[in-house]
Structure formats: C-alpha cells, structure tokens
Amino acid sequence: MSANKEDKYSILLPTYNERENLPIIVWLLVKHLKCDYEIIIIDDGSPDNTLEVAKQLQGIYGEKKIVLRPREKKLGLGTAYVHGIKHATGNFIIIMDADLSHHPKFIPQFIEKQKGGDYDIVSGTRYIGNGGVFGWDLKRKVISRGANFLTQILLRPGASDLTGSFRLYRKDVLEKMVNACVSKGYVFQMEMIIRARQLGYSIGEVPISFVDRVYGESKLGGNEIIQFAKGLLYLFATT
Amino acid sequence: MIPKLFQWLLAGGAFVALWVGLILGYLDSDINDSTKDVILFLPVFVIVGFAIYSVTVICYKTATFNDCVEASKELQQDIKDATEDLKSKGFKFD
Ligand SMILES: Nc1nc2c(ncn2[C@@H]2O[C@H](COP(=O)(O)OP(=O)(O)O)[C@@H](O)[C@H]2O)c(=O)[nH]1
Numbered sequence: 001m002s003a004n005k006e007d008k009y010s011i012l013l014p015t016y017n018e019r020e021n022l023p024i025i026v027w028l029l030v031k032h033l034k035c036d037y038e039i040i041i042i043d044d045g046s047p048d049n050t051l052e053v054a055k056q057l058q059g060i061y062g063e064k065k066i067v068l069r070p071r072e073k074k075l076g077l078g079t080a081y082v083h084g085i086k087h088a089t090g091n092f093i094i095i096m097d098a099d100l101s102h103h104p105k106f107i108p109q110f111i112e113k114q115k116g117g118d119y120d121i122v123s124g125t126r127y128i129g130n131g132g133v134f135g136w137d138l139k140r141k142v143i144s145r146g147a148n149f150l151t152q153i154l155l156r157p158g159a160s161d162l163t164g165s166f167r168l169y170r171k172d173v174l175e176k177m178v179n180a181c182v183s184k185g186y187v188f189q190m191e192m193i194i195r196a197r198q199l200g201y202s203i204g205e206v207p208i209s210f211v212d213r214v215y216g217e218s219k220l221g222g223n224e225i226i227q228f229a230k231g232l233l234y235l236f237a238t239t
Numbered sequence: 240m241i242p243k244l245f246q247w248l249l250a251g252g253a254f255v256a257l258w259v260g261l262i263l264g265y266l267d268s269d270i271n272d273s274t275k276d277v278i279l280f281l282p283v284f285v286i287v288g289f290a291i292y293s294v295t296v297i298c299y300k301t302a303t304f305n306d307c308v309e310a311s312k313e314l315q316q317d318i319k320d321a322t323e324d325l326k327s328k329g330f331k332f333d
C-alpha cells in the first residue's frame with residue numbers, strides 16, 4: 001500500500017540513557033518506513049551521552065530524517081512529547097519508546113489501519129489478537145491482566161491497551177488532546193485515550209508484540225502499581 | 240457525560256433501593272419462603288457471581304497471553320544486522 005503523497009509522519013523518540021538502543025531503533029525505522037517521515041529525538045541531557053550517538057546518526061542519515069531537539073536536563077516524558085510536537089512538521093505523529101520494546105515493523109500496519117478506517121488515533125495493543133509480550137513472568141502477566149480487566153470494567157475506554165505508549169495520532173488531534181490532559185508520566189498515556197473518547201475521536205487498534213528492553217533500565221520506575229491505581233481512580237472519579 | 244464514579248453510585252443506589260423495596264414489600268406478602276431467601280441474599284449472589292466472573296476472565300486471559308518468543312528472536316537478529324550495517328556506514332559503537 002502506498003502512502004498518500006502529502007502525508008508526512010513525525011516519529012517522536014524521547015530518550016534518557018538509551019545509548020545502546022538508539023542506533024538500533026533508528027536503523028529499524030529507516031528500514032521499515034517507506035513513507036515521508038522525520039525522526040525527532042528528544043534527549044534530556046542523558047548522562048550516558050545519548051546525544052552524541054544521535055549526532056552520529058544524524059551524520060549518517062542526514063538532518064532531514066534525523067532531527068535533534070535536546071533539552072538540558074531530565075524534565076519528564078510528558079513534557080518531552082509536548083516539546084517534540086512543537087517541532088514536528090508532519091501531519092501525523094507517532095509516539096514510541098526508544099528502548100526497542102516497540103518495534104518499528106508495526107508502523108506500516110498503523111499507517112494502513114489509519115488510512116483504512118480514517119482513524120484519528122491508532123493504538124498498539126498487547127491485549128488482543130496476535131498482540132503479546134516477551135520476558136514477563138506469570139506474576140507480571142497476572143497483574144497486567146488484572147489491571148487491564150479492572151480498567152475495562154471501571155472506565156469502559158473503548159480501547160484495549162491504555163498503558164501502552166506506541167501510538168499514531170493526527171497532529172491536530174494530538175495537540176488538542178495534550179492540552180486537555182492534566183496528568184503526567186504514567187497516567188498520561190491512560191488519560192490520552194480516555195480524553196480522545198470524550199472528545200469524540202476515533203481509535204483504531206493494531207496488535208503488537210512488546211519485548212522487554214534488552215539494554216539499559218526502565219526510568220519511570222517508582223511503584224508502577226501505585227501510579228496505575230492513582231491514575232485509574234483519578235480517571236474513574238473525573239471522567 | 241457524568242463521571243463513571245457517579246454512574247456506578249447511581250446504578251448501585253438504584254439496585255439497593257429496589258432490593259430494600261422488595262424486602263419491605265415481601266414481609267407481609269404471600270410469596271413462598273425460598274423466593275424470600277433468594278431476594279434476601281440477592282446482593283451476595285451478585286457479588287459472588289461477579290467475583291467468579293472476574294477471576295475466570297483474568298485467569299483465562301493470563302493463560303492465553305501470547306509469549307512473543309519469535310519477536311524476541313527477530314529482535315536479536317535485527318540488533319546484529321543493524322550493528323553490522325551501521326559499522327559499515329561509519330558509526331562508532333563504544
Ligand atoms: N526525554 C526523556 N525521555 C524519557 C524520560 N523518561 C523516560 N524517557 C524515555 O521514554 C521511553 C520509555 O521509558 P522507559 O524507561 O522504557 O519506561 P517503561 O517502558 O515504562 O519502563 C524511553 O525511550 C526512555 O528513554 C525523560 O525524562 N525524558
């Protein structure tokens with residue numbers, strides 16, 4: 001399927017200590033994307049000097065494809081997206097993690113899905129169809145499934161994966177939604193989908209395989225379960 | 240749209256009102272005793288029923304949660320290919 005001539009996709013890659021992962025993810029993006037695109041790397045002054053790696057990649061693939069929008073220090077994932085959106089020139093925006101948990105091979109499927117249903121948002125999902133995970137033990141699977149069940153019962157969000165962050169948005173839709181969302185960090189991903197439904201946007205879903213990061217470590221940390229519970233209650237009481 | 244919390248409170252309130260109404264009503268009616276018991280324990284049945292449903296769904300979904308072994312292998316191969324190709328393009332790995 002060939003991409004529409006005018007469509008351009010801006011891929012936002014927020015990075016914090018992703019020195020090993022960044023070259024691989026960028027290489028895979030270049031390999032799998034056949035449309036007009038740009039990769040916007042938002043590095044938050046990573047101590048491992050991810051920015052140096054990003055510059056090397058820019059040297060190889062050019063300033064049109066690889067756009068660097070670094071920030072001085074670690075300011076959080078939510079504001080990294082906002083920062084990236086400001087500099088995006090595409091009419092579609094793809095948000096994904098740079099840690100290789102989200103494989104670029106799914107992006108053509110996202111694009112096809114979006115075109116097929118004229119969706120405002122396409123969300124990757126681990127919970128339906130061929131979607132799934134790798135590297136999770138039974139306990140983590142039970143917790144994940146339990147949390148997902150509870151979310152579906154309490155919020156009826158109309159999407160199967162609220163905590164995943166591999167998504168494609170129309171740019172104008174994303175801009176409006178970012179302004180409507182008040183929460184940060186972990187809850188941000190959940191709120192985005194709930195607000196999207198509230199604002200009447202359509203959501204398509206593509207099953208994805210989520211492979212736990214091979215290099216580096218997770219930065220969101222904290223207690224994920226507590227953050228999730230807070231987010232769920234907040235959205236339950238307010239939306 | 241009213242928030243989900245209030246939707247639940249409204250539905251729960253309606254259920255309780257209905258239940259209390261039934262209990263008050265049947266005290267002096269002539270419906271048989273076993274039906275009275277069913278009505279009396281209705282909330283317990285609902286809660287236990289929902290708990291069983293939840294546990295069943297979560298167990299089933301956990302058991303059928305795909306293990307993406309292939310995806311992991313593919314990624315390992317991708318990492319090799321990418322590393323090789325990037326080196327040939329002049330990228331300096333540590
Ligand atoms: N720019 C920026 N990126 C971040 C920050 N925190 C996390 N990231 C990136 O966001 C993505 C997801 O983070 P990760 O630690 O993998 O979260 P997890 O997958 O929920 O464990 C990765 O690409 C991180 O490098 C931050 O404060 N600033």
Ligand SMILES: [Mg+2]
Pocket residue numbers: 097099101213218
């Ligand atoms: Mg991750």
